[in-house]
Amino acid sequence: MPITPTYPGVYVEEISSGVRTITGVSKSVTAFVGAAKRGPIDKAVRILSYSDFERRFGGLDACSELSYAVRQFFLNGGSDAWVVRIVKHAQSATHTLKDKSKQDVLKITALDEGLAGNRIEIQVDYKTLNPANTFNLTLNYTSPDNPSDRLTEKFDNLSLNSQDARYIEAVINGISRLVTVKREENAVNSLSDKSGTSVSGDLQNADVSKLIDNRHNQFQISVNGLKPITVKIDSNEITGDNVSAKLTSLANTIQTKVISATNDNSFTCTFRDNKLILTSGQPGEFSSVRVLRATFNDLSTNLKLGYRNGGVEEDAVATIRLDETLPKDTIITLTGGTETQYSEADLDNLTFSQAERKGFYALEEVDLFNLLCIPGVTKSNILSEAAQYCKQRRAFLIADAPKTNTVSDIQSTEVTNNDNGAVYYPWIYIADPLNNGKLRLTAPSGTVAGLYARTDSASGVWKAPAGTEANLVGVQALTYKLTDAENGILNPLGINCIRLFPTYGAVAWGARTFQGSDQAASEYKYIPVRRLALFIEESLYRGTQWVVFEPNDEPLWAQIRLNLGAFMQNLFRQGAFQGKSPREAYFVKCDRETTAQNDINLGIVNIKVGFAPLKPAEFVIIQLQQMAGQIQV
Template sequence: MPTHAVSAAKPTYPGVYVEELPSSARTISTVTTSVTAFVGHTRRGPLNEPVRITSFAEFERRFGGLSSQSAVGYAVHQFFGNGGTVAVVVRVAKARSGKAACVTLESTEGHSECPVLEVHAKEPGVWGNGLRVAVDYDTPHCDETFNLRVYDARGGAREAFTGLSMDASHGRYAPTVINSGSRLIRVEAVGEGRPDPSGTVSKPFGHELPDLAVDLTVKIGEVEREFTLYDPDCDGEAPCNVTELAQLLERKLRALPDAPGKHAFAGVEVTAFGRRVQVVAGSTDPEDVVRFLGECANDLGLEASVNGPVFPLEGGEDGDPPGPRDLIGNEADKSGIQALRGEDDINLLALPELAAYESVEDMVTVVSAAQRLCQERRIFLLVDAPSTWVSVDSARAGLAAFEPVRGNHAGLYFPHLQLTDPLTGRLRSFPPSGAVAGVFARTDAERGVWKAPAGTEARLAGVHSLTVKLTDRENGLLNPLGLNCLRTFPMVGPLVWGARTLEGSDALDSEWKYVPVRRLALHVEESLHRGLQWVVFEPNDENLWQQIRLSASSYLHNLFRQGAFKGGTPREAYFVKCDHDTTTDEDIANGVVNVLVGIAPVKPAEFVIVKIQQTSGQFEL
């Protein structure tokens, strides 16, 4: 345990002196094991940008939730439903497809209508057509600044930006403030002047208000109503300023009957700013324009500017689903799966869209690129069986296509899952990678990364059934080929019943045959890689080697105590060697220190053989 250094005590009298010294031991922290990356098409979200989320509710806010066109949405839903805790989502769309919704706000302050501010949805997609923008001048400097509010009519999100200016030298310059703070929109100044306010804005009232005891006719949308603005017998004292006038007008309008199912009158907002009032219908329907009709309304100046309650964004288009090249992406611009290169703490990768590819060759091409990334970043890839594998025979025949990608950084899972689609309430088949990733996360949390994410504890929550029901004999045909089977057992239900890597076929006889062995090694490698960063630029001598041995051994001993390794003693479970045998004089001259670490991983008990012998005679207990 590290201690704090204090100044050395100077002995001045006979006795015992205590001095604290800093510890030379450096600890190696364990890294994450089950953060899962999902790459593919979503309803919305930033393109080619990894976003870390911790719940499906957060996925709904950032990426628009479930969509019948998005396998990623369902996979994330199943991941969290099966015990997943942290996911990283990368939205990918076909290159040069999709369009962001937009609206151009105009200004009539200069008595000539001209565009001043373009408002675009933050990301491309149809989702942006549900955005609504409202503008008002209710600010401390109502002649110069404005407020802008954004509503997502479909998702419910709201944002407000106050005290904005169209002056680029102002501290609240609208494009700067909005573009840095909004998750819904981005804006661009295209002219001079402030955007007109939404709703109906009056002309400036004088210092003395006109006679308010008048009958007015108001029309919101297609609904027309009449009312008396001020009745001395019912309304008490007459308003003496614009603020009181706004309160009276709002109360009168809200009391008027609405059309069935509407909230246009009941939710009216009347705001006073300067010497004017702004009347906005209680609706996000752009057609609910507030109009005051007749001579009395003209005398009061209630129609200086008339707009809808909100300005709707339009023209958003979804991008086409990504193809193989889009998913693979480009390392230079970090698109597709290459966007994960700059992201730390990713342990699993799922590409649920691949299972629906008509061409198995395209699928294998993406898997090959994904495996290269996984090898470089110490990630394990979860591969879904193609949707065309609808029987044991088709699976056995189709496995030949995966021969070029039989690596040990991936596992292949078959068959697909049957779940109730939350959008339709009907059973649908889904690729299993999302649910399997959740099982990995749950197993890691409960037992450790060295425990095979399979067996009776690896239940698939929320799964109704499997698209192919396998028998023991059929499972016995597929397991030796390195194909992880999903099974259904009585009293337990659907579960994961295989823990081999793609390199785990019996014919290959690989030392990385089992998923938990491969993942434990990746975990150890990444932990040591990060935990030994302090070694760089230290003097390369026996003192350094001793500290490395101490740090690495302490870390491995902790894993040994948790049951990660086989062997009854630490000597049987692991070793760390860093001395003159591993680091020669030539290595020292070249600035190299070599550390040799060996571990004895626990392999899963794939075959449990019970031998029963019949005997005669009696047993005495």
């Protein structure tokens, strides 16, 4: 802020230069959509290596084209991806644990819907620090077709009491990668969640001399939301000649100590109908006693909880221990998990809801992705919708051509009328680790996406991901080996071919978008031109957010020209544009010519950015002339 001089001397003030660096966004963050062995459904998960994919989605699966595509992506140079698992229908596996009275107290549900949940095993034991109230839970998952794909989780000293620091829902939910848990209403237990509570036990035949000892002799109670107090009772404070009298004495002792600690004279603790009843407030009112802990010897496993609502007392089972009658080594497996994958016929009419964020629309929760692959999906209606979504997100779709082995069939392939994508033909063969290295036919999109990432890292997004340097790692053979003439038929149609050449192996031998056909005459005919434009758009979109609500006049426009010009100049120096000088390579305009007074009145600032893109040398023409015999003088 400006300095206000108040004394004679020298004042130093820092003045902003107006330079705001625009950083280029990531170029090859790839999103994959498809079926997987396990993992969350219709939820984007970020992975930074194939090991991440194995841990979260189970690794390779013979029925999952996605799993092979992701593996090929990282093998060919990819480093950052989002994965969305889809199924036609799925249901989570579950199991409900019971207490000693065989009532449901804890429902355990597989975190991921589908068949994988049926492989989760649970074990319960009671070797804990506080065996009267807590237990341990062990979870195991083992893949049916890959024994090395294992995951074990153990949670110790768990409690069913919501006020406990080790409350099972708080400890497991959001932490476990295998399950979620939910305490059933039958497990409301002696650490109540309800206001207006009273604790009672089956006291009619209780031996009061055994009821209280030096380890089990206290209540922890909160009255009217106050700080919890602990009521300790000594056995010598209990008087009376029979059980009923002694329990009445116990109730009176609790009441006296609570009133003394809280000064709440409305608090009562009485013994009636063979129950201890704790209340607060006038009769007919909603009381607010919260029993946080109640420990009684012999009764700690069969205490019951009642609550007083409008003067009506209701009971709920409050057993806080799980079923100890199970043998120690009993293993319980979750059951009921089902899933139905999309068949090839289903893909004809497959639709995803953007409102429900299903399929590739699950990427709505992702801040940025640059490439999209739906491995194995070749239906034009799906690819058209995916390409349109890519256009909205300034991303690029890498599509697979149909599996056909004839050029005549592929010529009739419907390509969406959208320049935010490219299609590759033919499909490829790779070594299958699940089948002793035998060749497996798989879609090329994941492999090509890895090539894009490798090219971006080595040369830049303005370099065509094609040519002799664009070798496809892991590709052993192709479904159809194209000739130059056949390549010449497909290339003008905007279909990028994968070729096999001696020495170089399998390479991408095309760099055209969906609108790359000669007949379309699109200015975004080539992949590097389209992707460079997307890169610039996204970078400038994110790098100019500071402009919003700034005074819309020449000082702002000068800053915009300075910052955007610096970004474009940096790209020029890296070789992203044509031209020998910046003037020939790009321009940035933001002034009275682009933003008229009416625009200013409407709160609009117009910025024009132009660039001269590099286009790939798709056709190299060598002219050879034979010299005629020369007469030497």
